[in-house]
Amino acid sequence: MALYTDLNFELTPEQVSIKEETHRFARDVLRPASIALDAMEPDKVIESDIFWNTMKKGYDLGYHTIFIPDTYGGIATDPIESHIVLEEMAWGSVDFAIGLGVSCFPAFFASMVPTDRLIEKIIEPFCDCKDASIIGCWGITEPDHGTDTLCPFTPEFTDPKISGQVTARLDGDHYIVEGQKAAWVSNGSIATHSLVYLTIDPSQGMAGGGICIVPLDLPGVRKGKPLDKMGQRALNQGEIYFDGVRVPREYMLVDEESYSAMLDVTLSTANAAMGAMFVGVARAAYEEALAYSKQRIQGGKPIFQHQLIKHKLFKMFMNIEAGRALSRAAMIYNYNNTPPKIEYSIAAKVFCTNMALEVTSEAIQIFGGNGVSREYPVEKFFRDARAGMIEDGANDSLMITGAHHL
Secondary structure: OHHHHOOOOOOOHHHHHHHHHHHHHHHHHHHHHHHHHHOOOHHHHOOOHHHHHHHHHHHHOOHHHOOOOHHHOOOOOOHHHHHHHHHHHHHHOHHHHHHHHHOOHHHHHHHHOOOHHHHHHHHHHHHHOOOOOOOEEEEOOEOOEOHHHHOOOOHHHHOOOOOOOOEEEEEOOEEEEEEEEOOOOEOOOOOOEEEEEEEOOHHHHHHOEEEEEEEOOOOOEEEOOOOOOOOOOOOOEOOEEEEEEEEEHHHEEEOOOOHHHHHHHHHHHHHHHHHHHHHHHHHHHHHHHHHHHOOOEEOOEEHHHOHHHHHHHHHHHHHHHHHHHHHHHHHHHHHHOOOOOHHHHHHHHHHHHHHHHHHHHHHHHHHHHHHHOOOOOHHHHHHHHHHHOOOOOOHHHHHHHHHHOO
């Protein structure tokens, strides 16, 4: 507890309560479920009662609505509270934290441009859902396009030789959606709705895009099998195929005129959230390593009493606190300013995911041979952390995008 609260004396009693409640959920529900599911094949994960009972518990507690205004039934956490919730959930399970977070994407973006129909059909049903029967996903990555879809306002983004593989064309009161999203769509093979980032005008390159809610029970939608991954195995990911899918025109939330600006908002929100979550992953590994170092005897004394181990643990401690400060500041600033400063959210995401990989690797080293054994959770934290350097935009490419804004 001291690691979290000593430098956060400004937290209100309500915020401390949110932290404590979320931590209990992460400790008692998320982490045990995540560890159990880690041993299963991907298709067995999404058939498992463990998976669905965990998702339902998260929905019942409202964690799927933290970004949605209370006007529509969301719990509408402020930036500090959002950071607290995301860090605590990811401390327990970054895979479930991402899955629950991404589930809100269609309703969250609809709440930015609400119409009576969107409120009735998309936002309120999602917020009222307590059994995980309505699940959203973020359909942006394509077979031939990864982080290059996430570089608004860069020269490459307006290159007409580069455009997306999922397209939409207007046909009366509907858009016709065609193409494929890649296997990295989080919640892709279990979702009921997708927030699809697609191409409307390919002559504008990636900038000629749109953002559309696609109910995945519409004719012409097909889903791929769950992806088999080294880490974050409780986070379902898989392809989505669109074959002449007719989507109501009103479900196109953003057209090409405002696409780049809204993508800026998307990346600022998502990257800041990733920063918060990977602080949680790093903290989980640090706490395990600290506790182990005070129990494991080598050289006639607990290894914590050896200077090398103290040095390692203090560096881990410093980096976690630095990551929390940066990611929280970026989240607060970009929630309260329009347009956002995307470079701060990118910095938070890159720093915190890099830091999480370093901390989890050091945790394994402190555990020694036990660190690579599945008897202890640190090897899972390491595998989960490694994915963070690629997902939500590969760090290498994100840094180039961030540099364009300096």
